Amino acid sequence: MYGWIWRHLPGNAWVKALVSTLLVLAVVYVLFQYVFPWAEPLLPFNDVTVDNQ
Amino acid sequence: MRVIVRTVSELCVTVGSLIVLFVVYVLFWTGVRADTVMRDQIDELHRQWSRTAAGGHAAGGPSAAAAGPRTVPYVSGRPFAIMYIPRLGFTWNKPVLQGTETGTLKKGLGHYAGTARLGQTGNFAVAGHRRTYGDPFKDFPRLRPGDAVVLTDGSTWFTYRIDKGPYKTVPADVEVIDPVPRKSGYTRPGRYLTLTTCDPEWGHSHRLIVWAHLDSTQPVEAGKPRALRR
Numbered sequence: 257m258y259g260w261i262w263r264h265l266p267g268n269a270w271v272k273a274l275v276s277t278l279l280v281l282a283v284v285y286v287l288f289q290y291v292f293p294w295a296e297p298l299l300p301f302n303d304v305t306v307d308n309q
Numbered sequence: 310m311r312v313i314v315r316t317v318s319e320l321c322v323t324v325g326s327l328i329v330l331f332v333v334y335v336l337f338w339t340g341v342r343a344d345t346v347m348r349d350q351i352d353e354l355h356r357q358w359s360r361t362a363a364g365g366h367a368a369g370g371p372s373a374a375a376a377g378p379r380t381v382p383y384v385s386g387r388p389f390a391i392m393y394i395p396r397l398g399f400t401w402n403k404p405v406l407q408g409t410e411t412g413t414l415k416k417g418l419g420h421y422a423g424t425a426r427l428g429q430t431g432n433f434a435v436a437g438h439r440r441t442y443g444d445p446f447k448d449f450p451r452l453r454p455g456d457a458v459v460l461t462d463g464s465t466w467f468t469y470r471i472d473k474g475p476y477k478t479v480p481a482d483v484e485v486i487d488p489v490p491r492k493s494g495y496t497r498p499g500r501y502l503t504l505t506t507c508d509p510e511w512g513h514s515h516r517l518i519v520w521a522h523l524d525s526t527q528p529v530e531a532g533k534p535r536a537l538r539r
Contacts, residue, residue: 257319284330292334296441297411300513301335304446304506305409305421305436307483 335441339415343443346416350388350404358463383407383420390427392418392435393459393537396452403445405460409436418445424486425500427460428467428526434486434503439510439517446506450475452519457536458502466527466534469502474519477508485518493520 261279265272296302383389388404395401404417405427413419418437425431437446458469473493478485486503489495493503500523508515527534 257316259315287327287330288334288338292331292338295331296335296339299335301438301441301507301511302411302414303480303513304414304438304516305419306478306480306485306505306516306518307409307421 339441340443343415343441347404347443350406350417351391351402354388354391354404354463361463383422383426385422386410386413386416388417389420390460390462393461394452394456395459395536396456397446397448399539403437403443405435414438415442421486424503425488427462428465428500428523430498430500431488432486432490432501432503434505436505439506439508446504447510449504449506449517449519452504457524457534458504458521459534459536461529464529466529466531467523468525468534468536469521470524471519471521474504474517476518476520477515478518480513480516482516485516485520490520495520495522499523 262272262276265275267275385408386406388406390405391402392405393402405420406413406417407420408422409419414436418435420427421434421436424434427433438444439446439449452471452475454471454473456471458471460467460469472495476485476492478492484491485493485505488501489498490501490503493501495501502521502523504519504521506517507513508517525534
């Protein structure tokens with residue numbers, strides 16, 4: 257999977273490294289901004305009330 | 310064969326990184342976000358209160374004073390008070406918002422809708438995170454009878470004194486936020502406060518409760534209450 261992505265990135269090794277860094281950052285951003293905030297309430301840390309409203 | 314091994318190992322690396330990132334998010338990032346958001350909420354409250362104070366002086370009429378900020382209904386998801394608990398740290402202060410929805414509790418402590426208003430007869434019940442989102446009630450078990458819980462709504466300081474707790478119960482025990490909570494030892498209607506959080510620290514099998522009664526009030530013009538002076 258990662259090898260496939262690496263082969264399909266354009267340019268020489270330096271450009272590839274730069275583009276893959278950007279890709280990683282984009283994935284981390286999406287995870288922190290959208291995926292984790294959605295997943296976190298499914299875990300028990302949020303249950304602090306007695307009536308579970 | 311090599312392709313399979315490679316794919317499986319790549320998957321493992323991906324899942325491992327995801328888990329590490331998620332732990333970083335829960336342990337660290339929610340706290341960073343919550344601290345910023347809580348500070349914003351407190352700033353907003355101070356702005357709101359200084360506006361109200363300025364408006365009151367401008368109007369100057371007795372009607373404005375009579376109406377007062379106390380009769381303004383709490384709006385769901387909006388802050389209306391700041392809580393100080395010296396036992397949890399001299400600089401410990403958190404905004405109190407109306408409602409206990411998940412999104413509301415990310416921004417501060419949540420006032421159970423349907424329980425009494427701040428300082429009124431009945432039970433003013435507040436929930437807060439033990440862990441994550443700034444860990445507001447991390448040191449909840451250190452609370453002891455006699456500790457002060459101070460709140461302000463911009464016009465009045467309310468000093469509550471803890472009478473009982475931390476009391477451990479199950480999540481379905483809604484009696485603990487009754488106007489006269491039975492297990493608290495209170496027998497007559499009064500001006501009470503209940504704090505709830507989760508127990509154990511990272512779990513959700515139980516709840517920790519403390520109960521307090523309203524000890525004293527004073528207008529903000531009279532300065533900070535004694536419990537908050539160093």
